[in-house]
Amino acid sequence: MLNPGEIWQAVWLTLTLAVTVTAILLVVATPIAWWLARSPARWKEAVAAIVALPLVLPPTVLGFYLLIALGPSGPGGAIAGLWGARTLAFSFPGLVIGSVIFSLPFMVQPLRNGFESVGEDPLEAAATLGSRAWQTFWRVEVPLARAGYLTGAVLSFAHTIGEFGVVLMIGGNIPGQTRVLSIAIFNSVERLDWVGSHVLSLGMVVFAFVTIMATMLIDKRLGRMAG
Template identity: 65%
Template structure:
């Protein structure tokens, strides 16, 4: 068991690091995007929303394949990596972050957009009558009111990144210490017929998924109680 703990430790830490970095980036990028989707009257905003939601229905291997092309040595990722002397962003932690951000984006943007749309115009109009600038109203009124959506998006984004497999396998492979996350570790154990270790990791991830669902239910119930 000690050997197994030492072996599974790096994938656990790498998975948590990937999920944390991805969630932070998604909140920073997804919140203004969700605000624009909630407030804009542009006729093409739903086309943008559809692009954001595409990973919900697109097979992970399809997204992973195109990311592999874009991040590889012959794509834009190769040119960017060349700035510090590397050949590619594929099969690197940076490549995993890019893929995870794109793949988990709808799980963060949609709850935040729903939260922005839920409180309507009146709080912002009240802030405007108090001479609050649009930026001030966003930070002092919109964000506090949308806090349940932000929490939901953060939890979903983190959990979805922890559990993703197809995209990270396509663009990251199975490099210990660099790209071997928990979902890939399970695949590796099954391939090598190490059923006990596969069961242990899978059971841990199933328990984590249950905890996420329970947390989401409690957050939703608390949000409803606060609005009542």
């Protein structure tokens, strides 16, 4: 049976991973989403399809290629060699990289929708007042796209919390390093620890319900403010 120390260790590792990934995605996804919303390029939908691949690819497929990329023979091995390690696989940094890629569409799509909802009128008004492009972006587009930012942050955080396939493929089941909550549940079931499995699983169910409710309320409230 999982002891309280193991449970809290898995909870803390999961929350740390989710917060780290969400923060990185807010930075990484913003220029991608803005470009997809504003660019006239004909091939931008091909880029959008590549970003959205994790939505339809089996996690094991994505996890397999990430395992190769992060392993000793891939780019991850070269990066890890900078501090004397052999691989980024089966490590917390590897989990962060894999989770950022796996959760990217959950941040990009809401942000793209948010930027597209701004429309052209506020941008033209800002340009008429002499606002530079970067000022218009930070002072007009980002505030008006706040619903997309909030929705994307909530969805990315929740999706990272619930990851299993990719995390198992590239992180394994190392206590204190890669054993997040989803892996802890899998480990508990393997050991036939039904009590521990119920405790962790019910906690995830409650978290999922709260996340969905929060997303719906955010959309509803910001929709009223926009109206």
